[in-house]
Amino acid sequence: MPTSLSLDFRISDATSTSRDRVACEQLLNRCDLQPESDIQYFIQAWDGPHLAGCAGLAGNMVKCVATESAWRGCNLTGRLLSEVESIANRLGTPHLFLATHQKNTDIFRHCGFWPVAKDTRHTVLMENVPGGLRRYCQRLTRLRQPGNTIAAIVMNANPFTLGHQFLAQRAAEQSDWLHLFLVREDASFFPYADRLEMVKKGVAHLPNVTVHEGSSYMISRATFPSYFLKETPQVDHAWSDIDLTIFRDHITPALGITHRYIGSEPFCGTTRRYNQNMHLAFQGKISVIETERLALDSGPAISASEVRRLLIEEKSALLRHKVPATSWHWLKTHYLTPP
Secondary structure (H helix, E strand, C coil), X not given: CCCHHHCEEEEEECCCCCHHHHHHHHHHHHCCCCCCCCCCEEEEEEEXXXXXXXXXXXXXXXXXXXXXXXXXXXXXXXXXXXXXXXXXHHHCCCCCEEEEEHHHHHHHHCCCCEEEEECCCCEEEEECCCCXXXXXXXXXXXCCCCCCCEEEEEECCCCCCHHHHHHHHHHHHCCCEEEEEECCCCCCCCXXXXXXXXXXXXXXXXXXXXXXXXXXXXXXXXXXXXXXXXXXXXXXXXXXXXXXXXXXXXXXXXXXXXXXXXXXXXXXXXXXXXXXXXXXXXXXXXXXXXXXXXXCCCCCECCHHHHHHHHHCCCHHHHCCCCCHHHHHHHHHHCCCCC
């Protein structure tokens, strides 16, 4: 049996078409795995001219971990994950996640990963920080507010439109308190910091709202990558199941959430399926209030994608009627070309 001492570990750019990437794809195919489009780096273990194993890194997600059959039982998976963690630390993303089938959890436990949640199809989300979700929920508990009706909204706000503001105002009016979570992932047209500022300014007039900065445990590349990658419906369901399970079983008890507000989704199939899954996952535990999207003058529903298009085309007259005054001032100051 080979020993891991003889291996040469390398890192390669997963976006290139180099021979190293081709070798990784061939190994993944032999292991019945598909290379994923968002992988940024491949960590490879070479035994001379032969690729013994590989692991991919996509942001804070470890993906496509595979080893040749001859190298199984040599703790090559542990060595690969150690190399991945070393690179992630240098990139400033030490908190890592991976998803695997339940039958493989013991392998990754021995490599320093702990289960976070699983879906009904036995996919398990794991992280390399023991008790990370528990500590996050403990921090949330300190922001708990009194009341019988505690609402929550999770939004990307890319950017914050009149539709977002309408949903937040409706939830705040009908609740004792509203917890508004902003998707933290920086994978949108507007950077996270800009979206956060627009949201805070857009709900500043509502006295019973806490704006949370989001986390990796809520609509992120770890819990729901399909939101960002627009995967197949089957993948959507598996990932949304994990994301909704974490919200239902951990985040909701921490804050005493009783209701979750969502806007109807006429445009994006991924989000529409996510909302449908939410009704099923929360049944009997959290009331899901689905509100019809805001539309002006009998026109189409306001969408962030349309606002982005108007911004790119610099159609200021149309744009300013689809966003709150706070967002309009922000967009005009930071994005629109001065005359």
